[in-house]
Amino acid sequence: MGGFHIVVLVKPVPDPACYDRVEIDPATGVLARQGMPSVLNPSDRHALEEALALQERHGGRVTLVSMTPESSAETLREALAMGGDEAVVLSDRAFAGSDSLATARVLAAGVAKVSPFDLVLAGNESADGGTVHVPSQVGELLGVAHLANVIRLEVDADGGVRTRTRIENGYMEVEGALPMVLGVRREINTPRYTSLMGVLASLEKPIRVLGAEELGVDRARVGMEGSNMRPGKMSRPSFRRKGERVKGGPEEAAARIVGILRAEGVLG
Amino acid sequence: MTGASSTPGRKGAIWIVAEQIGGKLAAVSLEILGQALGMAREAGGREVAAVLLGKDAGGLADELASFGADKVFLADDPRMEPYRNDAHGAVLARLVAREGPEIVLFGASACGEELAPTVAARLDTGLGAHCTNLDMEGGGLLMMGVLGFGGRVHTEMFCPARRPQMASVKPGMFQPPPRTDRRGTVVREDVAALLEGEKIRLRAVKVVREAPEGVPLEGADVVVAGGFGIGGKEPWALLEELARELSGAVGCTRPALDEGWTSGEHTMIGTSGKTVRPKVYLGFGISGSPHHTVGIKDAGVIVSVNSDARAPVFESSDYCVVSDFRKFVPALIREIRKAKGGSPGEPSTVPVSK
Numbered sequence: 001m002g003g004f005h006i007v008v009l010v011k012p013v014p015d016p017a018c019y020d021r022v023e024i025d026p027a028t029g030v031l032a033r034q035g036m037p038s039v040l041n042p043s044d045r046h047a048l049e050e051a052l053a054l055q056e057r058h059g060g061r062v063t064l065v066s067m068t069p070e071s072s073a074e075t076l077r078e079a080l081a082m083g084g085d086e087a088v089v090l091s092d093r094a095f096a097g098s099d100s101l102a103t104a105r106v107l108a109a110g111v112a113k114v115s116p117f118d119l120v121l122a123g124n125e126s127a128d129g130g131t132v133h134v135p136s137q138v139g140e141l142l143g144v145a146h147l148a149n150v151i152r153l154e155v156d157a158d159g160g161v162r163t164r165t166r167i168e169n170g171y172m173e174v175e176g177a178l179p180m181v182l183g184v185r186r187e188i189n190t191p192r193y194t195s196l197m198g199v200l201a202s203l204e205k206p207i208r209v210l211g212a213e214e215l216g217v218d219r220a221r222v223g224m225e226g227s228n229m230r231p232g233k234m235s236r237p238s239f240r241r242k243g244e245r246v247k248g249g250p251e252e253a254a255a256r257i258v259g260i261l262r263a264e265g266v267l268g
Numbered sequence: 269m270t271g272a273s274s275t276p277g278r279k280g281a282i283w284i285v286a287e288q289i290g291g292k293l294a295a296v297s298l299e300i301l302g303q304a305l306g307m308a309r310e311a312g313g314r315e316v317a318a319v320l321l322g323k324d325a326g327g328l329a330d331e332l333a334s335f336g337a338d339k340v341f342l343a344d345d346p347r348m349e350p351y352r353n354d355a356h357g358a359v360l361a362r363l364v365a366r367e368g369p370e371i372v373l374f375g376a377s378a379c380g381e382e383l384a385p386t387v388a389a390r391l392d393t394g395l396g397a398h399c400t401n402l403d404m405e406g407g408g409l410l411m412m413g414v415l416g417f418g419g420r421v422h423t424e425m426f427c428p429a430r431r432p433q434m435a436s437v438k439p440g441m442f443q444p445p446p447r448t449d450r451r452g453t454v455v456r457e458d459v460a461a462l463l464e465g466e467k468i469r470l471r472a473v474k475v476v477r478e479a480p481e482g483v484p485l486e487g488a489d490v491v492v493a494g495g496f497g498i499g500g501k502e503p504w505a506l507l508e509e510l511a512r513e514l515s516g517a518v519g520c521t522r523p524a525l526d527e528g529w530t531s532g533e534h535t536m537i538g539t540s541g542k543t544v545r546p547k548v549y550l551g552f553g554i555s556g557s558p559h560h561t562v563g564i565k566d567a568g569v570i571v572s573v574n575s576d577a578r579a580p581v582f583e584s585s586d587y588c589v590v591s592d593f594r595k596f597v598p599a600l601i602r603e604i605r606k607a608k609g610g611s612p613g614e615p616s617t618v619p620v621s622k
Contacts, residue, residue, distance in 0.1 A: 019417045020557075031421065100397070101389060129416055130540070131397035133385035136353065140389035145354060145469040148382040167378040168289070169534055170477035172350065176470045228394030232424035237415070239561045239584035241570060246589045253589045254599040257550075257571055258607050260587065261514070264547045264569055266489045267607055268515060 003060025004118035004155070004178065006051040007111050008084065009138070010066045012038040012075035016127045024234050031234060038075045043123030045082070047184050049191040051121050052083040054155055061085050065110045067095060067103060070209055081194045081202040088114055092211040097224030104137035106222055109215040111142060117179060118159065124148055124183040135183030145176045148183040280408060281315040281369040282308055285360065286332055287377055288322050290477060295486065296375030298335060298444035300437050304373060305336045305445050307404040317341060319363060321356050323349035326454070333452030336445045340452055345459035350472040351379045357386035358466040359459060364391060369432050370408050376436035384436040394427030396435040410435065419539040419558035440486065440543030480534045483517040490516030491546040491567070493537060495560070496523035497553025497574065498593070504529040506597045507552060513604050519544065521560045537563035552593040556581025
């Protein structure tokens with residue numbers, strides 16, 4: 001068959017459209033996110049698109065791997081409707097409260113479980129946490145080359161890799177060879193739409209669920225207990241200001257604003 | 269893999285990892301140096317050291333010392349330029365393991381946000397991501413303030429057991445320290461020894477940086493920003509005209525950037541963009557999502573213009589103008605020209621849609 005085995009790391013996240021509704025319980029200081037639907041993390045769609053484009057070009061297999069509660073498995077079905085051959089859900093109560101490195105440890109164990117792999121693709125960051133840690137840390141734990149902020153990717157049939165990564169006011173071109181772990185930014189591509197055929201096909205695709213036992217991860221090294229980082233107080237930052245209404249039509253209001261500009265000494 | 273010392277802070281030092289861009293120290297590197305020096309002072313005196321990786325970088329090492337670093341670890345070698353996470357990560361992890369600092373700070377630039385987790389994984393220690401504030405508590409415990417959910421939730425994060433405590437810091441959060449005529453100690457490292465046995469697999473073949481057009485957001489006294497409500501490239505030109513009139517910089521929200529109306533990512537303000545602190549910020553067609561608001565919280569005066577009197581942005585503004593920006597901006601430009609005493613001239617107009 002040839003081609004590569006590409007693993008795409010995906011994460012169901014609370015729908016970013018609902019983040020204005022995030023509240024912190026004043027009594028417990030815990031995040032209340034009830035009623036927020038899960039969606040596939042936005043940049044993960046771009047990782048999956050990149051994997052599917054490579055599969056179309058070179059053949060091979062695409063496996064989705066996700067650390068998420070089993071209850072979010074439906075979001076994985078949604079991803080499989082876009083494409084990919086199968087999904088593996090890494091789910092265990094022991095994983096709850098994992099920081100980025102403990103999460104990377106679980107994901108690396110998941111990737112090892114579906115090995116051999118040639119390429120791991122992930123969204124650069126998650127919409128909820130947004131650390132940009134996971135691609136690099138999975139790469140470190142798997143002992144392979146890795147890059148974050150990838151905005152262009154070419155993979156030759158013999159496994160040569162050429163990338164472009166985003167830096168401030170420009171880009172870098174970085175080369176290497178498979179196996180690699182790459183975190184991709186949204187500008188890398190435009191994800192395809194899910195077709196009805198895709199939705200129907202996804203119903204036949206296997207979704208395996210693996211726990212700590214099957215993955216062979218040490219429970220003491222994952223979850224809250226295995227995390228080096230511990231959360232303390234949470235709060236909703238307040239950006240409230242005096243909110244004075246400037247009266248009058250455009251001319252009158254403009255004159256008032258010019259008065260403010262002058263008072264602040266920025267009129268030159 | 270390099271093992272870290274798990275004994276808390278045996279030397280108590282605060283380190284910053286310096287980044288250079290085109291032969292100059294990155295602004296964020298000086299910002300984190302400023303914060304490190306401040307925390308060291310408050311703790312009653314701790315060593316503050318900088319690490320600099322590069323080629324022919326001795327001059328920059330002296331510069332870091334002149335900004336207040338007690339010690340500069342300099343890895344000066346052709347293999348340290350340009351940046352690659354494997355070569356840089358290996359050298360840093362080994363230096364940290366050898367010296368045992370209490371705290372290591374990175375600038376959360378594109379390279380820093382990749383290098384920091386690489387080093388944290390090698391050392392098996394905790395890392396706060398894109399921190400917007402830092403504070404050293406009793407016993408040298410570092411409070412790392414991070415924002416999640418697009419700026420809506422602030423969480424204090426800690427790394428209680430492992431050392432060093434590591435944080436990447438969002439650019440624009442702290443002030444650079446004043447430059448002095450001080451000379452610190454520069455420790456030249458043997459890069460070949462630090463890289464021994466390390467696999468370097470990446471090749472950086474090209475680095476392209478283009479100086480962005482227009483007034484940079486950082487350091488601008490006036491910022492004129494636009495959001496999704498601007499509606500197109502043509503009306504966007506009105507904001508650029510206003511900014512020129514005030515010698516200000518133009519900024520944008522994520523949705524305006526995604527629409528392609530702006531001059532690029534370097535103009536985006538917010539959690540995934542820049543933090544600005546102008547004397548006056550003028551916002552147009554912006555709804556007021558925390559994603560954007562986080563990036564302007566330290567602005568002197570915030571003026572918002574929106575045609576929707578109930579736009580959430582008004583709650584986080586000092587002055588609220590309920591108006592169609594297509595009428596208001598030309599009026600404002602006329603008033604500014606009048607106030608400056610020059611010839612009023614007719615500002616551009618764009619069709620006002622219903």
